[in-house]
Amino acid sequence: MLDAAVAWMNARGNTEQWGTTPYSRKPGGVARVERYTTENAPYIAESEDGTPVGALVLDSGPSPQLPIAPAGEPERYVRLLVSDRRYAGQGIGAALLAHAAEETRRAGVELLRVDCWAGGGGELVAFYERNGFARTEEFLSDAWPGQVLARRIHGTRESISVPAR
Secondary structure, eight states: HHHHHHHHHHHHHSSSOOOOGGGSHHHHHHHHHHHHHHHHHHEEEEEEEEEEEEEEEEEEEEOOTOOOOSSSOEEEEEEEEEEOOTTTTHHHHHHHHHHHHHHHHHHTOOEEEEEEOOGGGGGGHHHHHHHTTTEEEEEETTEEEEEEEEEEOOOOOOOOOOOOO
């Protein structure tokens, strides 16, 4: 999914967000995914026939490789959110974020944060805002513009559904 996401972004003219090298060929890319599946809480969204259509990785804080300060309170942090571009527009990302909110609530934590690429006209930032997140801080990682967003999680339960294709 990550390699396909890079190809999809590049086909749309976006070479700045994740670059042009397939994720699996980037230095440390495969090792990072292996850590996500062993050290973090990964979640896979599947279609009705069991096809993986999206992935979410939650952690207890931001990546130490980024210039983002810990929240100063317990938090859950979206480290990775990706969907299969063949299923684009079907609400997979939104469903996975709703699941992240539910997992955060279940853990008794009230803060869910994410960081994302803030370039390209801010479309990705707007996606997170449509899903209940608010901008907190901007950052630069080398020349890569980033935005941290936060969402307060309260005691009410949200229902989660992953759309079928």
